[in-house]
Amino acid sequence: MLKNNSIRFQFLLILIVTTIACSSGSKDDGIDNTAVREDFQSYMGYEENLAALYLTVPYDVTVGNNQQSRLSDIGILFAALLPLLFLWSPALKRRWRILLGFGLIAYLGLVSWYAVLIKPAGQVIPITESRLQDFLEEVSFKDGFFQSLIAHLYNIGQKVGTPIHNVLEQISGPTDYVTYPLMIALFTGLTLLLHVRLRHSDPGIRLLVLVIALYGFLWWLFSGGITWYGLLMIPVFYLLVAKYLLSQRNPLFMFDLTGKILFGGIVAGWGIPALILFLANLNYQTDTGKNLIDFPVALHAMGHLSQDEVVDAYFPGASRALKIINEDKEAVVLRAGTMLSFYIDRNHERVYSDDLLDFFNLMYKHFDGDRDKITRALKASDIRYFIFSLKIGASDRTPEGTLREKFRNFLRFLYQHPDIQLMVTDNLSKVKDPVTGKEVIRPGIFGTPHRQGTFCIMRLNN
Numbered sequence: 001m002l003k004n005n006s007i008r009f010q011f012l013l014i015l016i017v018t019t020i021a022c023s024s025g026s027k028d029d030g031i032d033n034t035a036v037r038e039d040f041q042s043y044m045g046y047e048e049n050l051a052a053l054y055l056t057v058p059y060d061v062t063v064g065n066n067q068q069s070r071l072s073d074i075g076i077l078f079a080a081l082l083p084l085l086f087l088w089s090p091a092l093k094r095r096w097r098i099l100l101g102f103g104l105i106a107y108l109g110l111v112s113w114y115a116v117l118i119k120p121a122g123q124v125i126p127i128t129e130s131r132l133q134d135f136l137e138e139v140s141f142k143d144g145f146f147q148s149l150i151a152h153l154y155n156i157g158q159k160v161g162t163p164i165h166n167v168l169e170q171i172s173g174p175t176d177y178v179t180y181p182l183m184i185a186l187f188t189g190l191t192l193l194l195h196v197r198l199r200h201s202d203p204g205i206r207l208l209v210l211v212i213a214l215y216g217f218l219w220w221l222f223s224g225g226i227t228w229y230g231l232l233m234i235p236v237f238y239l240l241v242a243k244y245l246l247s248q249r250n251p252l253f254m255f256d257l258t259g260k261i262l263f264g265g266i267v268a269g270w271g272i273p274a275l276i277l278f279l280a281n282l283n284y285q286t287d288t289g290k291n292l293i294d295f296p297v298a299l300h301a302m303g304h305l306s307q308d309e310v311v312d313a314y315f316p317g318a319s320r321a322l323k324i325i326n327e328d329k330e331a332v333v334l335r336a337g338t339m340l341s342f343y344i345d346r347n348h349e350r351v352y353s354d355d356l357l358d359f360f361n362l363m364y365k366h367f368d369g370d371r372d373k374i375t376r377a378l379k380a381s382d383i384r385y386f387i388f389s390l391k392i393g394a395s396d397r398t399p400e401g402t403l404r405e406k407f408r409n410f411l412r413f414l415y416q417h418p419d420i421q422l423m424v425t426d427n428l429s430k431v432k433d434p435v436t437g438k439e440v441i442r443p444g445i446f447g448t449p450h451r452q453g454t455f456c457i458m459r460l461n462n
Helices: 001-024 035-040 052-055 057-063 077-087 095-113 127-137 145-171 178-197 205-221 233-247 256-280 296-303 307-313 317-329 359-367 373-379 402-414
Strands: 117-120 124-126 334-338 352-355 383-389 420-425 430-432 439-443 448-451 456-458
Touching: 035 402, 052 095, 052 145, 052 178, 057 095, 095 402, 127 145, 178 233, 205 233, 296 307, 307 317, 317 420, 317 456, 334 359, 359 373, 359 402, 373 383, 373 456, 402 439, 420 439
Parallel strands: 334 352, 334 383
Antiparallel strands: 117 124, 383 456, 420 456, 430 439, 430 448
């Protein structure tokens, strides 16, 4: 009876997910909006093949293929331990384990077609057959041992995954009718394997595993590779793996003690340094130690610094500009890519967030870049201030460079605009003094760069 109920539950899960997946879709509204591609796909990837885009997500998330940051890092254990639960499972027959092993090799070969390499200089390059060969010729083991080793592994992987890659190129593209049914089939196969693998397990554990499997599938389908949407899945998965490896005689190892030592060593060797790194809020710079504690915040908490002094510690001179904005109570602020709007009174009413400059870009294209028309439109909307990050363009990862282009158009509009006044910036530029004709260093975002800043506040005069 319990077995039949388990099977019914699994197929109920499959039916629910199938209904959701098949009913999902996207609609082209005819608006030239690139923000979704610039933001959402920076986590998922920019493969033009829809099937490859989804199939490579687990690998991309595990190795940081699309986002190289601690914010999205989940470590190698997530992908490394999952296959072990099936490949060395005594509940599966040998032929199924061999089939799964070949499937894992084929998958690693497939993702080799859509991975990236990081050169010793820090340059990220997409892997293609020609670029991979160029990389192998340019970078030797002496110049970059790990990069060269990974490049050779990708080279072998591409040869293994070529047949699968060619099939995907034939059956899929930017849109298709294949990807979602394929994902549903893979999830169905996984649930059937779980049923076999867990048929002698405790019903509570079996239910928990199935729920996490469904959660993981929904994350794969809808999250776009954003790791924090899977925060429930990741720790529970680790606990289940630990329970399996540490509570029974695992055929992966000859003795229980050996398995416990190896597994515990791997977890401790990665987990403990990773935990310290996350809690310490470190940056990979020469002044790393300065970021262990946010001293301005700590001093403010102890009553030694005012709020304005804390703001100026992170954004030099910004407190005075924010005070002027707060006195202009009816003016609207256009904000792009900075948290300075937090200090603006009634920011939920007065601040229009345009982090990826889509609003400005639509207006810029609508008026064909006409500065006077754009200015009149901004004034008619009561927009009087611009607060923006100077690193917007640098965050662009799209192959087309759409965000960089939007930021360039925004700067073109601001450049030498007679009605726009610089209020404050921490960026320093070399400019020619109009009186003496000599080159001087002044705060500003135009001219020859002298010191890279992070923010800028400007005012649109009436």
